[in-house]
Amino acid sequence: MQxxxxxxxxxxxRGLGAVKQNIxxxxxxxAGQLYHETAERIEQFMKKEKIFQAKDFQEFCxxxxxxxxxxxxxxxxRAQGVEIIxxxxxxxxSRLTEMIDGPPVVFAKGNWQTSKxxxxxxxxxxxxxxxxxxxxxxxATIGKFCAEFGITLVSGMAAGVDGTAQRSCLKHGGYSIGxxxxxxxxxxPAGNRDLYLDMEKQGVxxxxxxxxxxxxxxxxxxxxxxxxxxxxxxxxxxxxDKSGSLITAxxxxxxxxxxxxxxxxxxxxxxxxxxHLIGQGAYILENIEKFFADLSGGSQRTKPCQKNLxxxxxxxxxxxxxxxxxxxxxxxxLLEYTGLEQGEVQLCLLQLEWKGYIEQISAGYYVALPQxxxxxxxxxxx
Amino acid sequence: MYCSITTAGxxxxxxxPVNAEIDVxxxxxxxELVGLAHNSVxxxxxxxxxxxxNTGYVFPYKRVTINLAPAQIRKYxxxxxxxxxxxxxxxxxxxxxxxxxxxxxxGELSLNGEMVGVRGALAMVETARSxxxxxxxxxxxxxxxVCFCDDIEIIPVSHFREVIxxxxxxxxxxxTIELQKKxxxxxxxxxxxxxxxxxxxxxxxxxVKKVDFADIKSQNVAKRAIAVAVAGMHHILLVGxxxxxxxxxxxxxPGLLPHLTREEMIEVTRVYSAAGKLLGKxxxxxxxxxxxxxxxxxxxxLLGGGRxxxxxxxxxxxxxxxxxxxxxxxxxxxxxxxxxxxxDKHIVLxxxxxxxxxxxxxxxxxxxxxxxxxxxxxxxxxxxxxxxIRRYHKKLxxxxxxxxxxxxxxxxxxxxxxQNVACEKPSQEYAGQIAAAQHIQKQRLxxxxxxxxxxxxxxxxxxxxxxxxxxxxxxNGAYQRMKLSLRSYHRLMRLARTIADMEGKEKIEAKHxxxxxxxxxxxxxYFMK
Numbered sequence: 001m002q003x004x005x006x007x008x009x010x011x012x013x014r015g016l017g018a019v020k021q022n023i024x025x026x027x028x029x030x031a032g033q034l035y036h037e038t039a040e041r042i043e044q045f046m047k048k049e050k051i052f053q054a055k056d057f058q059e060f061c062x063x064x065x066x067x068x069x070x071x072x073x074x075x076x077x078r079a080q081g082v083e084i085i086x087x088x089x090x091x092x093x094s095r096l097t098e099m100i101d102g103p104p105v106v107f108a109k110g111n112w113q114t115s116k117x118x119x120x121x122x123x124x125x126x127x128x129x130x131x132x133x134x135x136x137x138x139x140a141t142i143g144k145f146c147a148e149f150g151i152t153l154v155s156g157m158a159a160g161v162d163g164t165a166q167r168s169c170l171k172h173g174g175y176s177i178g179x180x181x182x183x184x185x186x187x188x189p190a191g192n193r194d195l196y197l198d199m200e201k202q203g204v205x206x207x208x209x210x211x212x213x214x215x216x217x218x219x220x221x222x223x224x225x226x227x228x229x230x231x232x233x234x235x236x237x238x239x240x241d242k243s244g245s246l247i248t249a250x251x252x253x254x255x256x257x258x259x260x261x262x263x264x265x266x267x268x269x270x271x272x273x274x275x276h277l278i279g280q281g282a283y284i285l286e287n288i289e290k291f292f293a294d295l296s297g298g299s300q301r302t303k304p305c306q307k308n309l310x311x312x313x314x315x316x317x318x319x320x321x322x323x324x325x326x327x328x329x330x331x332x333x334l335l336e337y338t339g340l341e342q343g344e345v346q347l348c349l350l351q352l353e354w355k356g357y358i359e360q361i362s363a364g365y366y367v368a369l370p371q372x373x374x375x376x377x378x379x380x381x382x
Numbered sequence: 383m384y385c386s387i388t389t390a391g392x393x394x395x396x397x398x399p400v401n402a403e404i405d406v407x408x409x410x411x412x413x414e415l416v417g418l419a420h421n422s423v424x425x426x427x428x429x430x431x432x433x434x435x436n437t438g439y440v441f442p443y444k445r446v447t448i449n450l451a452p453a454q455i456r457k458y459x460x461x462x463x464x465x466x467x468x469x470x471x472x473x474x475x476x477x478x479x480x481x482x483x484x485x486x487x488x489g490e491l492s493l494n495g496e497m498v499g500v501r502g503a504l505a506m507v508e509t510a511r512s513x514x515x516x517x518x519x520x521x522x523x524x525x526x527x528v529c530f531c532d533d534i535e536i537i538p539v540s541h542f543r544e545v546i547x548x549x550x551x552x553x554x555x556x557x558t559i560e561l562q563k564k565x566x567x568x569x570x571x572x573x574x575x576x577x578x579x580x581x582x583x584x585x586x587x588x589x590v591k592k593v594d595f596a597d598i599k600s601q602n603v604a605k606r607a608i609a610v611a612v613a614g615m616h617h618i619l620l621v622g623x624x625x626x627x628x629x630x631x632x633x634x635x636p637g638l639l640p641h642l643t644r645e646e647m648i649e650v651t652r653v654y655s656a657a658g659k660l661l662g663k664x665x666x667x668x669x670x671x672x673x674x675x676x677x678x679x680x681x682x683x684l685l686g687g688g689r690x691x692x693x694x695x696x697x698x699x700x701x702x703x704x705x706x707x708x709x710x711x712x713x714x715x716x717x718x719x720x721x722x723x724x725x726d727k728h729i730v731l732x733x734x735x736x737x738x739x740x741x742x743x744x745x746x747x748x749x750x751x752x753x754x755x756x757x758x759x760x761x762x763x764x765x766x767x768x769x770x771i772r773r774y775h776k777k778l779x780x781x782x783x784x785x786x787x788x789x790x791x792x793x794x795x796x797x798x799x800x801q802n803v804a805c806e807k808p809s810q811e812y813a814g815q816i817a818a819a820q821h822i823q824k825q826r827l828x829x830x831x832x833x834x835x836x837x838x839x840x841x842x843x844x845x846x847x848x849x850x851x852x853x854x855x856x857x858n859g860a861y862q863r864m865k866l867s868l869r870s871y872h873r874l875m876r877l878a879r880t881i882a883d884m885e886g887k888e889k890i891e892a893k894h895x896x897x898x899x900x901x902x903x904x905x906x907x908y909f910m911k
Contacts, residue, residue, distance in 0.1 A: 328760070332793050335602060342603070347896035362791060
């Protein structure tokens with residue numbers, strides 16, 4: 001039998017999660033060796049390790065009779081062009097072996113071979129699905145910088161922060177890993193279907209679940225441990241008070257990863273989680289450029305900054321720009337405030353939007369875009 | 383004895399001549415009514431029998447045959463009472479009449495012989511005119527709606543006895559003579575408003591109770607957008623949280639529109655007459671109509687239909703305002719059926735053996751919430767996920783959105799401006815601006831036989847929508863950035879043309895183009911996601 005089949009068999013044993021699988025693997029090394037071990041030794045071992053229960057051994061023996069299912073799965077995976085990356089392979093992510101609950105096998109669809117998961121810097125980005133314009137801008141900038149600094153971006157393919165960062169990364173020619181909660185057969189949420197297609201072409205999608213597993217709610221927190229596990233640092237862009245991103249942050253803490261939170265204004269619902277993390281001792285993401293330079297070990301951006309803060313604004317544009325903050329402002333307010341004529345205000349707003357200072361997030365509502373790339377870094381006092 | 387009376391039938395909003403042939407012969411007493419009479423016509427016989435008895439005549443105790451020719455078209459309505467009654471009197475020898483052949487007779491009879499108003503009188507009178515008949519005898523209740531028809535003598539009567547008196551001796555009642563004088567006077571007038579005054583229809587009665595822009599606090603952006611929409615007859619969608627005054631804004635629109643011209647009054651009255659909606663308080667349409675059907679409306683109710691074919695809401699708002707509140711709640715299929723009538727300005731309804739062509743030149747004002755809960759983009763209050771919002775927007779199909787030129791968001795007014803009552807501009811001010819803009823359009827498009835910028839066809843756009851360099855730059859920028867379709871590109875030009883016309887500018891300038899772009903941008907940003 002092939003090695004891959006043994007690994008699938010290991011996954012198929014009922015009642016055996018990643019933790020128990022890892023304990024067995026520590027003793028026997030590979031799934032193949034485990035399969036060929038005598039039942040007595042397994043029984044002895046399981047009795048010795050407190051974590052195993054009596055029924056685990058029964059399931060272990062029974063599962064060997066049920067290899068048809070694994071064969072079927074293997075054929076399906078082969079037909080779908082899915083790679084099976086197991087512990088015994090060199091390109092298995094080394095950071096996952098450090099975890100007590102790291103998956104022994106991950107399934108990958110896309111370009112796994114070109115990933116620098118074990119050689120280059122890896123950054124995870126997580127955050128809310130209910131993204132604000134501020135979060136969108138930050139996530140997109142992070143994605144772009146990942147591409148420009150050659151950093152692998154890991155995220156969860158969700159709506160909001162995940163998708164925004166990954167889209168931006170691919171758009172700028174970067175490489176990204178999407179970690180799915182479901183099996184690789186599903187594209188969830190459906191609104192990101194375009195992103196799934198792009199990821200298969202330019203990045204890679206991975207999952208620890210069997211191919212056809214549907215996106216069940218309980219799989220998402222479990223998936224989050226892989227996101228933080230793969231990366232050396234995790235950025236939380238926006239998170240509400242109760243957020244899955246905070247679960248990821250907890251995992252990251254257990255796994256000893258660096259946690260960076262994007263600060264928000266107090267009172268902004270989508271920033272409560274981030275600000276809380278900062279209070280708990282997470283790093284603040286202060287200056288994106290410096291952060292990336294540090295993470296990539298002092299390497300340079302492939303493209304220099306092209307935006308120019310000193311871009312001259314017309315006096316009217318300046319007046320309008322000052323009135324627009326991170327909260328949506330209605331155009332009617334701007335008219336009342338400036339007392340200018342509609343056509344003129346509309347023209348100025350359009351110019352500001354096209355210059356990249358503001359965004360019309362809904363008809364007539366404007367927000368200022370953070371000028372993230374141009375924030376000067378404060379000089380530290382001696 | 384045989385006789386034939388000329389009357390008319392109604393198909394859609396068009397009349398066609400019908401001959402009521404009556405034969406009274408010796409034989410076993412029996413009555414036959416042939417000529418595909420619908421139940422509403424069959425009942426006519428019972429009314430005629432009683433009305434004749436009550437006016438001192440006898441229904442012949444003989445073999446009576448009535449035929450409504452042409453016999454292959456189904457006849458509906460109660461207006462065959464009068465021709466049948468007169469025909470029976472003639473055929474049974476109870477009446478000696480001169481010049482019956484030159485008259486068109488329509489009218490319903492009550493049991494005591496009084497005349498009752500009928501549906502579709504205007505269309506039938508027009509039939510008589512096109513048939514070169516000399517006069518029309520009709521119920522007095524219908525006199526106002528046919529007052530536009532000159533070059534034919536109208537004889538409004540209130541009782542069957544008056545009809546007999548006229549046919550026998552050529553004698554008219556004093557009331558009839560009075561009304562005929564009024565009709566003559568009216569036919570000389572051109573302005574719809576004047577006609578309404580003479581007919582004694584007050585402005586408010588014709589349409590809904592009007593809202594003035596001065597009554598609506600703040601919302602200057604939405605008001606401006608509506609003014610632009612009305613000026614160029616661009617369809618508009620108002621988006622905003624619940625309770626911000628979208629409905630009030632829509633109700634103010636009829637007050638912004640110019641008065642109906644004489645021709646338009648006739649067109650709209652014809653539709654209402656055929657729909658049987660003129661018999662109540664409003665005998666003739668002199669004002670732009672405003673209708674706001676609920677979103678549970680059926681397809682037949684919206685487009686027209688039924689048996690006989692009656693006009694639907696889109697025709698009842700011909701030359702007026704169709705307000706569709708909660709636009710996204712209308713069934714998608716229903717909204718998609720609006721596509722053709724919006725483009726063609728008329729709708730042809732075909733049923734098995736009926737076919738009707740109704741005019742549908744309406745201004746669409748739609749309103750909806752920005753998301754299912756209604757508060758997006760106020761993230762403090764909105765509880766919808768991005769997916770919810772997208773799904774909500776997906777309820778509107780692309781083609782229908784593509785026919786809407788202006789998307790404008792209505793905001794909850796902030797407190798300070800709300801309390802500042804004095805500064806609201808009244809509708810009249812906007813109306814003046816609109817009238818001026820419409821005048822410019824009329825002058826410019828006169829040679830093309832068009833009225834509004836929204837009607838300019840694509841080949842003519844370059845000719846009529848000229849712009850300066852800065853405006854062209856914005857337009858091209860928009861085309862590239864937003865990946866506009868060529869159709870949207872042209873729509874932007876038409877819209878900018880209207881905005882420039884509101885300032886009386888010869889060429890479209892940058893600010894006009896920017897405003898037009900902002901009205902359209904939401905479409906590409908939100909509905910095309």
